[in-house]
Amino acid sequence: MRARPQAPAAREVADEAFLDLWAAIAHRIDHDQFVALPTLALHNWAPERKPRRHIPIDQLARTEALVPIVRWAPEGQPLSRLDRLMLAATRLEAHGIWLFRLAETLAGRSPDDSSTPTALRRLVRVQHALRAQLLAEAAELSAAPATPQQRAVLGALAGQGALEPPVLQAADAVLGIGARRMREGRRQLLRRHLPAQHRAWLSAMDRHCAPVRTLAHRGGPDAAVYREAQESLIALRRTYTALVQAAARPTAAPLTKAA
Numbered sequence: 551m552r553a554r555p556q557a558p559a560a561r562e563v564a565d566e567a568f569l570d571l572w573a574a575i576a577h578r579i580d581h582d583q584f585v586a587l588p589t590l591a592l593h594n595w596a597p598e599r600k601p602r603r604h605i606p607i608d609q610l611a612r613t614e615a616l617v618p619i620v621r622w623a624p625e626g627q628p629l630s631r632l633d634r635l636m637l638a639a640t641r642l643e644a645h646g647i648w649l650f651r652l653a654e655t656l657a658g659r660s661p662d663d664s665s666t667p668t669a670l671r672r673l674v675r676v677q678h679a680l681r682a683q684l685l686a687e688a689a690e691l692s693a694a695p696a697t698p699q700q701r702a703v704l705g706a707l708a709g710q711g712a713l714e715p716p717v718l719q720a721a722d723a724v725l726g727i728g729a730r731r732m733r734e735g736r737r738q739l740l741r742r743h744l745p746a747q748h749r750a751w752l753s754a755m756d757r758h759c760a761p762v763r764t765l766a767h768r769g770g771p772d773a774a775v776y777r778e779a780q781e782s783l784i785a786l787r788r789t790y791t792a793l794v795q796a797a798a799r800p801t802a803a804p805l806t807k808a809a
Contacts, residue, residue: 595618596619623695629694648672710739726766
């Protein structure tokens with residue numbers, strides 16, 4: 551009999567069905583310390599039809615209908631809110647691949663480089679598109695069935711810092727929103743569920759994007775673009791948080807554009 555993955559806070563409140571689901575997916579990827587919902591989601595959704603050739607997973611998730619490998623909802627029942635939240639997290643990562651690429655574009659760039667504001671404008675466009683995508687997911691999520699266990703599970707994961715999507719952490723490493731709003735220990739908590747290579751990449755982005763972040767203390771059009779990028783990230787993160795809260799509530803109205 552295989553050991554259950556170690557999820558200290560979630561173990562205290564999650565019921566057996568969730569722990570069984572958790573263990574099944576963790577076993578598939580040989581991951582013992584497995585508590586981050588976005589990572590769980592990414593390994594639990596597959597294209598409905600098998601592609602005829604190798605296609606990167608982010609492209610598959612952008613272009614193909616996805617189905618869960620292991621479901622929270624019983625077979626034959628509609629997908630639950632937790633299932634829907636995991637699907638939204640998977641699509642967010644797939645479409646958000648451009649945030650990683652833009653982060654690498656901005657790494658080491660001087661704030662006076664003519665390409666810096668162009669990359670920041672693209673960052674704003676991607677973040678607006680991701681926010682619109684999350685809002686589009688909200689109606690289906692709010693209409694899906696919910697259980698008290700789901701609420702308890704999400705609360706426990708939130709307490710462990712295990713709900714923050716990697717794409718949002720990548721944008722944050724560029725724009726420095728988290729550095730202003732949380733202690734270093736809190737930032738490391740959000741990252742501790744990621745693979746070591748990914749954590750190292752985020753730390754490198756923290757360092758290499760420091761010159762770009764000096765735009766926060768300047769005036770002029772380039773600084774205005776930087777601040778717009780920060781504001782769009784804050785709005786995107788709030789929308790994702792609202793989606794998580796909608797998944798946790800017993801009943802919830804669909805998100806509005808004001809969310």
